[in-house]
Amino acid sequence: MAQYQDHMLILKSKPYRESDILLTLFGIKSGKIGAVAKGAKRPKSRLAGIYPLSYAICQVYHGRSSLDTLNGVDLVDGFPGLQKDLSPLSWALLLADLVDEMFSERDPAPEVVPWVIAAWDRLQQEGSNLTTSLSAGWHLLKLAGYLPQWETCEACGEIPRQSPVGVDWEHDVMYCSRHLPSSSGESRGMEISLGGLLTWQRWMALNVTKLGNYEAKGIIGDQLFFLFGRYIERHIGRMPRSWQFVREVENMAGKERNRLF
Ligand SMILES: [Zn+2]
Structure with missing residues (x-):
């Protein structure tokens, strides 16, 4: 149970309870986490204005719950052009x-x-x-x-030199034009x-x-x-x-x- 700070991508948000927002964050140190921004729907909240597709320094509390609590946020880049x-x-x-x-x-x-x-x-x-x-x-x-492994042909081991090539997304292998699998x-x-x-x-x-x-x-x-x-x-x-x-x-x-x- 601790307070921590991390540089985080804000991936997603959705309304949560009466005035909260549930966020999906991805931090450099912490990886993906779910966090509640309490009161963030209230206009005067210091967390108001946090939105997805942005990058921020977040102050987060990790307690007993699987959801962390977002306590503070400093926007680094809001990517407005998106x-x-x-x-x-x-x-x-x-x-x-x-x-x-x-x-x-x-x-x-x-x-x-x-x-x-x-x-x-x-x-x-x-x-x-x-x-x-x-x-x-x-x-x-x-x-x-x-x-x-889409580098060399699974059948002959050679680097393909002509079109077409067969890419297999099931087994992650590929085939040159001479060894295309029958469909x-x-x-x-x-x-x-x-x-x-x-x-x-x-x-x-x-x-x-x-x-x-x-x-x-x-x-x-x-x-x-x-x-x-x-x-x-x-x-x-x-x-x-x-x-x-x-x-x-x-x-x-x-x-x-x-x-x-
Ligand atoms: Zn081949």
Whole structure:
């Protein structure tokens, strides 16, 4: 039972009791926690104004309850640009949902925080939201322990040199164009272009300061979007609601990614 301070992502909030707010936070030191911000719905509360998709120094009390109590908050970055347009907002919410879904409570994973901050920051700027979000999303998957071995062919051990390649999201392996598995029964993977595979590999090799590099354009963007969705669905079990939001916003923007589904 103790009071502690941590730099934390504010992932989610929802009303709780009459005047409280229930928050999902992710701290550098503490990992994911649930915390109650008591009285935060009252306009004069010193906790009023705390909102999701922000980053703050939080004073938290950990007692007997599984829920901690938020006692103080100093905003570090509110990422205001995320609220200006549906596209960055939808992607930023998806990343918040993924962190919430993939990590257990009180299991620290400090590297998550810089990836999310870098993604939220880039989403406020000009650039490809899909590229920023999917590459950050794959790094979050990696930090959660998911890292497909999509480097060499499972059958011959060689590095693929031509399209298409077969990526298997069930067993986390891949196949070159000469050893594509016959598609029978339940789908366990898909064929993507060599360019799609190379883009994914470049993303996985990125340092967090280079997030947003190697833009996935056109059909490569479509393929990597679809692949990410299927991978999440297979390994996380259910799709966060924000994934549907992302798809709707992408479709509104005329990206027509639905044709792949
Ligand atoms: Zn092969």
